[in-house]
Amino acid sequence: MSIDESTAARVAKLARIRVEPDRLPALAAEFNTILGFIEQLGEVDVDGVEPMTSVTPQRLKRRVDEVTDGAQQEAVLANAPDAREGFFAVPKVVE
Amino acid sequence: MADLNKLGLAQARDALRKGDVTSVELTEACLDAIEGAGALNAFVHHTPDIARSQAAQADARIKAGDAPAMCGLPVGIKDLFCTKGVPSQAGSRILEGFLPEYESTITRNLFDAGAVMLGKLNMDEFAMGSSNETSVYGNAVNPWKVDERQLTPGGSSGGSASAVAADLCLAATGTDTGGSIRQPAAFTGITGIKPTYGRCSRWGVVAFASSLDQAGPMTKSVRDAAIMLEAMCSHDPRDSTSADLPVPNFEAMLSGDIRGKKIGIPKEYRMDGMPDEIEALWASGTEMLRDAGAQIVDISLPHTKYALPAYYVIAPAEASSNLARYDGVRYGHRARLEQGDGITEMYEKTRAEGFGAEVQRRVMIGTYVLSAGFYDAYYNRARKVRTLIKKDFEDVFAQGIDAILTPATPSAAFGLGEASDDPVEMYLNDVFTVTVNMAGLPGIAVPAGQDKQGLPLGLQLIGRPWDEGDLLNTAYALEARAGFVAKPAKWW
Numbered sequence: 276m277s278i279d280e281s282t283a284a285r286v287a288k289l290a291r292i293r294v295e296p297d298r299l300p301a302l303a304a305e306f307n308t309i310l311g312f313i314e315q316l317g318e319v320d321v322d323g324v325e326p327m328t329s330v331t332p333q334r335l336k337r338r339v340d341e342v343t344d345g346a347q348q349e350a351v352l353a354n355a356p357d358a359r360e361g362f363f364a365v366p367k368v369v370e
Numbered sequence: 371m372a373d374l375n376k377l378g379l380a381q382a383r384d385a386l387r388k389g390d391v392t393s394v395e396l397t398e399a400c401l402d403a404i405e406g407a408g409a410l411n412a413f414v415h416h417t418p419d420i421a422r423s424q425a426a427q428a429d430a431r432i433k434a435g436d437a438p439a440m441c442g443l444p445v446g447i448k449d450l451f452c453t454k455g456v457p458s459q460a461g462s463r464i465l466e467g468f469l470p471e472y473e474s475t476i477t478r479n480l481f482d483a484g485a486v487m488l489g490k491l492n493m494d495e496f497a498m499g500s501s502n503e504t505s506v507y508g509n510a511v512n513p514w515k516v517d518e519r520q521l522t523p524g525g526s527s528g529g530s531a532s533a534v535a536a537d538l539c540l541a542a543t544g545t546d547t548g549g550s551i552r553q554p555a556a557f558t559g560i561t562g563i564k565p566t567y568g569r570c571s572r573w574g575v576v577a578f579a580s581s582l583d584q585a586g587p588m589t590k591s592v593r594d595a596a597i598m599l600e601a602m603c604s605h606d607p608r609d610s611t612s613a614d615l616p617v618p619n620f621e622a623m624l625s626g627d628i629r630g631k632k633i634g635i636p637k638e639y640r641m642d643g644m645p646d647e648i649e650a651l652w653a654s655g656t657e658m659l660r661d662a663g664a665q666i667v668d669i670s671l672p673h674t675k676y677a678l679p680a681y682y683v684i685a686p687a688e689a690s691s692n693l694a695r696y697d698g699v700r701y702g703h704r705a706r707l708e709q710g711d712g713i714t715e716m717y718e719k720t721r722a723e724g725f726g727a728e729v730q731r732r733v734m735i736g737t738y739v740l741s742a743g744f745y746d747a748y749y750n751r752a753r754k755v756r757t758l759i760k761k762d763f764e765d766v767f768a769q770g771i772d773a774i775l776t777p778a779t780p781s782a783a784f785g786l787g788e789a790s791d792d793p794v795e796m797y798l799n800d801v802f803t804v805t806v807n808m809a810g811l812p813g814i815a816v817p818a819g820q821d822k823q824g825l826p827l828g829l830q831l832i833g834r835p836w837d838e839g840d841l842l843n844t845a846y847a848l849e850a851r852a853g854f855v856a857k858p859a860k861w862w
Contacts, residue, residue: 278738290690290737291697292730293718302734305793309735312794313679313748319755326753330567330581330760330810331835335610350471354701363699366713 278306374399376537379443379594380621386432386442393432393442396540397425397486400444403538404488409862412523412533414449414507415457415490424486431484439601441484446533446542449490450497451477451585452574456487460576461495461505461526464724465702474574475606476543476585483601488539492529495726496693497550497578500799501789502528504728509786512558513858516823519785524554524799530588531558535858541589541598545575547582548681549779549803552815555588556778556828559817559856561849562588563595563842566835567810568613571606579688580611582681582807592816592846596620599838615836623839628847629663634771638674639802641780647821648777655775655818655829658851659844669771671762676755677805682797683739683752684808689729690736696724731793760809767834773844776802778815778828802830812838814845817854826856 278286283303287294294302348361357364374396377385385391401421404413421444428442452458452470459465477487492510494502501522502510510528512521513536523532527544531554534542544551546564555562563586570585577583587598600620606612635656640649660666698704698720705719725733739748766774780801789796806813812835815828829848833841 283734286734286738286741289741290730290734291694291714291717291721292725292734293715293722302731305731306735306738308792308794309682309731310738312797313683313739313752316676316679316683316748316751316755319673319676319751319758321751321754321758324754324757326750327756327760328753329611330756330808331611331613333568333611333613336607336614338607347471351700353471354468356698356702356704365699366707366711366716368713 278303375403378590393425393428397421397444410511410532412529413489414492417489421488428484438483444486446491446539448543450576461493463506464696475571476602494526497526499525501525521783524557526550527554534560544588545585547578549800551586552803555815557783559826561595563814566812569603571609571612573608577692579685592849596842618839620839624846626847631664631772633659633664634669634774636671639776651819651827662847669766673758680752680755681804683748686732686736687740690733763809774832776830778830782821782825816845818852
């Protein structure tokens with residue numbers, strides 16, 4: 276499996292990371308090196324093996340479905356790059 | 371007492387309780403040492419005001435007869451831990467200016483136990499790296515030096531390792547996703563333990579790969595590791611994977627008696643091209659444990675070879691998901707936008723500016739292996755291989771093996787800037803440690819010797835899940851026989 280420049284561009288788009296077009300050939304080459312390393316997993320016989328979901332056999336805890344936290348608007352917004360009138364502000368999304 | 375910063379946790383604790391020294395004196399000694407160690411670039415955010423205030427409070431507690439485990443002991447905190455009101459950037463530009471509104475469970479536990487925070491420690495960006503060269507703060511430097519070159523302290527907990535080895539603090543927190551506590555500990559001649567997955571709460575620790583991340587202490591001795599690990603551990607309802615198990619008194623389990631214990635030596639860890647010195651260190655460590663009365667057993671962990679490639683599917687996959695939160699909306703950096711830029715441009719520019727090259731690479735690899743059409747071939751296959759890796763360990767523990775001895779790293783510390791451009795070559799640093807994260811087991815690196823240049827080398831012991839106490843005791847027996855006391859000569 277080899278990644279070409281257009282695949283690299285598509286992955287960058289999916290990851291929401293801007294990559295300038297002149298960087299794409301090098302990026303595709305790096306991906307191919309790493310994926311080449313990963314390819315050896317194909318040698319392993321995984322027939323009938325369950326994919327791991329939890330490394331320690333534990334049941335997730337349950338608790339009563341009730342509000343345990345909240346009313347912290349100021350703290351939540353304290354680190355926002357742009358907060359206005361109690362909201363996060365972003366560029367216009369809907370025309 | 372002179373050179374108070376050179377004490378370990380146990381020594382300082384005992385001196386504090388006897389009234390031979392105060393926490394304020396210990397803290398001032400460390401602050402002085404940090405002041406003079408700018409060349410190591412280990413501490414990247416200094417918190418002397420917090421330290422002095424915590425030290426004074428600790429002295430009052432000791433005077434009042436209330437001296438919990440870490441009371442008055444000055445430590446450094448890896449930049450990955452969120453500390454309330456104190457910069458917590460995970461070594462990344464994207465979290466520049468971020469001041470957490472909350473305290474991580476682990477730092478809260480340490481402060482409740484009386485610990486004093488000296489500042490935040492350098493690390494690879496988002497804990498992705500093995501040399502501390504991906505940090506936004508620049509390289510942390512190893513206090514060990516054999517020629518004109520500057521050496522890496524390892525990574526990702528490179529600042530923690532450098533600071534402890536150079537006696538800038540008594541101990542430090544680290545985190546370990548594929549070897550990030552144990553490899554830097556080995557490179558700097560200190561002790562570092564990654565506990566069983568679930569022992570330490572991950573709440574408030576910036577996430578890299580959530581199914582692999584665990585925090586642990588980096589210390590000057592095995593006893594210190596036992597003391598600090600106990601203070602860090604707790605059951606935490608805020609982390610759904612935190613284990614609801616009692617935390618034992620680890621220090622009380624250090625008898626040094628390992629007679630009759632079965633120590634496994636896995637043949638698959640004898641790698642092609644492994645330096646003779648590593649091979650010799652491993653053999654001498656084996657003899658030390660035999661000498662202590664342990665039974666040495668040859669074992670096989672057949673899927674070892676596939677741990678690293680499986681890790682480089684699973685860890686980037688989880689990272690791509692975890693790091694999706696850095697979008698320039700809620701916290702951290704937001705790129706300056708141009709006229710007409712919409713929200714997608716904001717995301718793309720913010721993440722391109724905020725993430726360094728290695729982080730971008732891993733987020734994109736993770737995105738690729740999770741994308742439609744490749745999910746089964748890469749991600750699901752890697753998770754199946756992970757099941758097999760864990761089963762390898764379960765099988766040998768079922769045979770009665772108590773602990774497994776391996777080298778900690780495939781080499782001693784290398785020079786900063788010496789690594790090639792091939793990312794996979796850097797990944798190989800974790801070849802002996804990554805299996806332990808994949809299986810969720812506890813692992814400890816203990817300094818055990820020096821190479822011919824005089825650089826420290828470490829051995830790794832791997833234990834049964836939830837049996838850190840027994841693992842620490844085996845490490846204690848190894849430490850006593852290895853007798854590693856070398857310290858780096860001060861040049862900084």
